[in-house]
Amino acid sequence: MARIAIVGAGPSGCYLAQALLKALPDAEINILDRLPCPYGLVRYGVAPDHQGTKGVIRQFERLFERQGVAFFGGVTLGRDITLEALQAAHNAVVLATGLSDDRRLGIPGEDLPGVIGAGRLTRAWNDHPDAEGDEPPLGRRVVIMGNGNVAIDLLRLLAKDDAEFDGSDLSSARSRAIVAAGVESIEVIGRGSAEQARFDPVMLRELGKLGAARISVIEAHGEGKVVEALQAIDGHAPAGARRSVTFRFGWTPRALLGDTRLEVAQFVASDGSGAELRLECDSFLTAIGFEGGEDLGRPALLTGASEDGALAPGLYAAGWFRRGPRGTIPENRQDAQLVASRIAADLSGLGSVRPGREALARQLPQAVSYAGWQRIDEAERAASPPTRCRQKIPSMSRMLEIARNEAGARPTDTASQKGER
Amino acid sequence: MQIAILYGTETGNAEMLAEDIAAHLDAEHEASVSNLADFDPADFRPGVLHVIVCSTYGDGELPASAQPFAERMAAAQPDLSGIVFAVFGMGDSEYSETFNHGGKRMEEIMTAGGATMVGARVTHDASGDDLPDDLALPWIDEVLALAEAALDRAA
Numbered sequence: 001m002a003r004i005a006i007v008g009a010g011p012s013g014c015y016l017a018q019a020l021l022k023a024l025p026d027a028e029i030n031i032l033d034r035l036p037c038p039y040g041l042v043r044y045g046v047a048p049d050h051q052g053t054k055g056v057i058r059q060f061e062r063l064f065e066r067q068g069v070a071f072f073g074g075v076t077l078g079r080d081i082t083l084e085a086l087q088a089a090h091n092a093v094v095l096a097t098g099l100s101d102d103r104r105l106g107i108p109g110e111d112l113p114g115v116i117g118a119g120r121l122t123r124a125w126n127d128h129p130d131a132e133g134d135e136p137p138l139g140r141r142v143v144i145m146g147n148g149n150v151a152i153d154l155l156r157l158l159a160k161d162d163a164e165f166d167g168s169d170l171s172s173a174r175s176r177a178i179v180a181a182g183v184e185s186i187e188v189i190g191r192g193s194a195e196q197a198r199f200d201p202v203m204l205r206e207l208g209k210l211g212a213a214r215i216s217v218i219e220a221h222g223e224g225k226v227v228e229a230l231q232a233i234d235g236h237a238p239a240g241a242r243r244s245v246t247f248r249f250g251w252t253p254r255a256l257l258g259d260t261r262l263e264v265a266q267f268v269a270s271d272g273s274g275a276e277l278r279l280e281c282d283s284f285l286t287a288i289g290f291e292g293g294e295d296l297g298r299p300a301l302l303t304g305a306s307e308d309g310a311l312a313p314g315l316y317a318a319g320w321f322r323r324g325p326r327g328t329i330p331e332n333r334q335d336a337q338l339v340a341s342r343i344a345a346d347l348s349g350l351g352s353v354r355p356g357r358e359a360l361a362r363q364l365p366q367a368v369s370y371a372g373w374q375r376i377d378e379a380e381r382a383a384s385p386p387t388r389c390r391q392k393i394p395s396m397s398r399m400l401e402i403a404r405n406e407a408g409a410r411p412t413d414t415a416s417q418k419g420e421r
Numbered sequence: 422m423q424i425a426i427l428y429g430t431e432t433g434n435a436e437m438l439a440e441d442i443a444a445h446l447d448a449e450h451e452a453s454v455s456n457l458a459d460f461d462p463a464d465f466r467p468g469v470l471h472v473i474v475c476s477t478y479g480d481g482e483l484p485a486s487a488q489p490f491a492e493r494m495a496a497a498q499p500d501l502s503g504i505v506f507a508v509f510g511m512g513d514s515e516y517s518e519t520f521n522h523g524g525k526r527m528e529e530i531m532t533a534g535g536a537t538m539v540g541a542r543v544t545h546d547a548s549g550d551d552l553p554d555d556l557a558l559p560w561i562d563e564v565l566a567l568a569e570a571a572l573d574r575a576a
Contacts, residue, residue: 015433018433050515051547051548052513052514052515052546052547052548053513053547055432055434055547056432056433056434058434058437058552058553059432059433059434059437062437167548200479201479201480202479202480202516202519205480205516205518206515206516225480329432330431330432330478330485333432333433
């Protein structure tokens with residue numbers, strides 16, 4: 001029987017497990033994650049007011065609840081277990097840890113207080129345990145640099161009123177803090193033209209429903225669905241709007257200025273005309289992509305990687321870790337199917353026997369099981385106020401405490417954990 | 422009854438629902454599940470109930486796995502008279518204008534060829550409170566009751 005470990009329980013790792021089980025129904029699959037909870041960016045990246053998009057979680061729950069996949073949460077590769085140990089216990093190991101660091105602009109002033117990466121902000125708003133206690137100050141005038149869907153998510157969350165978060169899982173404390181920031185103007189700046197923007201036109205049109213924000217779009221020329229959607233929302237002006245949203249295109253950030261904190265963002269026209277733009281602002285949000293994976297040696301690992309995700313014998317990569325920070329949930333599903341067929345082909349006619357789950361359970365007695373995650377899930381749903389669908393637990397130690405609660409009540413927990421799996 | 426369940430999916434949600442419907446019917450019927458991407462328009466059979474489970478993607482478009490099917494149907498324009506089908510759609514009411522477009526498009530494609538729809542076209546809302554199965558399983562039971570008569574008439 002093939003035993004496969006997937007590092008990273010986000011959408012790529014989960015889709016990969018799903019595709020592997022179609023190709024190799026008897027395979028033993030163990031998914032590890034740094035956090036005590038699965039689902040990665042579906043939980044912590046997909047916006048809290050896009051609960052429909054999070055519906056894919058039902059597919060992933062099935063992996064653990066019916067299809068025999070085991071979850072080892074709260075496990076950091078390289079700290080709690082080495083890659084070598086993981087490989088020794090499995091026939092294949094797949095790195096699907098994603099990319100979580102904000103890409104840097106590479107301009108002066110980037111480290112001033114008030115310059116905030118989209119990843120950091122998104123983690124804070126989504127109550128990611130890494131962002132516990134992090135309350136990035138926004139101020140009244142916000143600039144968002146970037147022309148992708150992350151920029152739209154940031155803008156939408158900043159532009160909404162508290163009541164527009166009904167049914168979401170944005171915590172009341174976070175939504176109050178966003179409203180209390182008193183944001184009055186939001187400038188969304190793209191380096192390229194409107195035609196080149198990577199916005200999803202559907203997400204742009206959704207902005208036309210904002211109840212408290214005026215929208216104006218400057219210089220959206222050209223053709224295509226994105227330009228059409230931008231033109232469609234231009235001039236949106238609900239009665240009693242309290243903030244303004246402005247889209248501008250073709251500006252390259254040159255410097256961020258300020259004495260002790262950010263005061264001005266300086267741009268130069270991307271077309272080489274020499275035109276300049278100065279925006280006074282209290283915060284500058286960068287939504288220009290993600291990077292990372294250096295801790296796992298990503299650049300070296302990807303050198304010589306095959307088109308379908310093989311890094312070295314028995315070692316594979318999937319998702320953003322493999323392809324870079326591009327692509328939505330469906331694209332990662334396709335990617336996972338591609339990598340899964342490669343792994344399935346490599347593992348056919350497999351001879352060697354590996355200890356798999358049994359070795360993991362022995363080496364990682366503190367790992368959070370799927371049942372442990374279910375206790376967190378239940379606690380979060382139970383704590384939800386009526387206007388929300390969930391109240392996430394923002395603290396790692398509290399999550400671990402709840403996850404291990406049952407184990408704490410039963411001293412011989414190794415046996416019971418095995419039973420759960 | 423012979424039931425061919427065909428799914429059009431982008432994220433896998435419609436595929437999972439198609440499999441759940443098949444599992445629900447399995448004890449009493451002969452149910453198969455196919456991806457619309459792999460389904461040939463020449464494979465529609467009289468005497469079989471075709472259940473199409475189809476999501477909606479992007480700007481009200483068909484999901485990726487239904488698009489090649491729609492293209493083949495447009496090219497082949499098969500005569501589907503005597504073919505019986507039902508449609509269960511999936512969408513997200515956050516995008517209210519296009520919420521049910523995937524299922525609607527599939528209904529249009531099938532009726533354009535002269536096929537007969539049984540039951541109401543229902544759309545699951547990803548932003549609603551119901552799970553897809555909670556809507557789809559009672560729905561398929563109703564469809565089966567209606568399909569029996571329709572298949573008899575078609576035969």
